[in-house]
Amino acid sequence: MRAAVIVFPGSNCDRDLAVAFEQAGFQVDMVWHKDASLPEGVDIVGVPGGFSYGDYLRCGAIAAQSPICKAVVEHTERGGYAVGVCNGFQILTETGILPGALLRNAGLKYICRTVGLKVETSDSAFTNAYNVGDVIGIPIAHHDGNYFADDATLSTLRDQDRIAFTYTENPNGSVGDIAGILSENRRVLGMMPHPERAADEGHGGTDGTALFRALSGVLALA
Amino acid sequence: MKARVHVMLKNGVLDPQGEAVRHALGAMGFDQVEGVRQGKVIDLELAEGATEADVTEMCEKLLANTVIERYEIELV
Numbered sequence: 214m215r216a217a218v219i220v221f222p223g224s225n226c227d228r229d230l231a232v233a234f235e236q237a238g239f240q241v242d243m244v245w246h247k248d249a250s251l252p253e254g255v256d257i258v259g260v261p262g263g264f265s266y267g268d269y270l271r272c273g274a275i276a277a278q279s280p281i282c283k284a285v286v287e288h289t290e291r292g293g294y295a296v297g298v299c300n301g302f303q304i305l306t307e308t309g310i311l312p313g314a315l316l317r318n319a320g321l322k323y324i325c326r327t328v329g330l331k332v333e334t335s336d337s338a339f340t341n342a343y344n345v346g347d348v349i350g351i352p353i354a355h356h357d358g359n360y361f362a363d364d365a366t367l368s369t370l371r372d373q374d375r376i377a378f379t380y381t382e383n384p385n386g387s388v389g390d391i392a393g394i395l396s397e398n399r400r401v402l403g404m405m406p407h408p409e410r411a412a413d414e415g416h417g418g419t420d421g422t423a424l425f426r427a428l429s430g431v432l433a434l435a
Numbered sequence: 436m437k438a439r440v441h442v443m444l445k446n447g448v449l450d451p452q453g454e455a456v457r458h459a460l461g462a463m464g465f466d467q468v469e470g471v472r473q474g475k476v477i478d479l480e481l482a483e484g485a486t487e488a489d490v491t492e493m494c495e496k497l498l499a500n501t502v503i504e505r506y507e508i509e510l511v
Contacts (some may be wrong), residue, residue: 270497270498271500274486274497274500275497278496278497306502307500312502314500314502314503315500316444316448316449316451316503317452318452319451320451320453321451321452321455338445359449359451361448361449361502362502363502384450426452
């Protein structure tokens, strides 16, 4: 099983994400944003958190136009798996791989703490090791995590069971308390909280490990 | 040729920064302010032959996120 973690100027969770993948049994390639293609045989792409291109213009806007992101879009269009965390989620919405957008937090402040997430669906390669209704503790660290989508998009997400996680106590104003969503084929997950920061005893919590374990379980069979 | 692009959050999209500015103006005694929306102005220096259609494409692809923002182009 092979994972590729994209590295942009300003990424700062790329190594954490790589370690979480490795602990779940993946061989990980770090891929520079100027590369125009992914390594052969990549099963899943990780788009990490951070401040790609200094968050200039809009969070993720410039990264979404980078050469590697074209390859990531093609990978997902071929049915490839991808996960975007925090800035990675912002980038996936800016590329159009996932619907909606992330706005400035309603309270205007940067928030960095562990929050409760409710698992809304176990029907995905990312969430099948959780039960629907489980509450897990995962850290957030963002200034622009206020998920927005228009009413039609929200209905579609709900009707297709594509809301992966919601906040038990909404920290940032996200519509519908949404913390993470799935693509229509359920193979792309975008989420603001950081499961890779809850993947080791030293982190103070390991509620995120089940996500990477679930992925390796599904992709090992693929 | 120059183009000036105004990017604003769409109506109905919460603008917490504009709301904070409105609150501050109210606290300063400017009771006449009923709402504030904050946006961006982007000035483009364009080569000869560039068209408004080119700028529209730039807005659609990069300068604005049309999920949450609307834009207006002013050619000067």
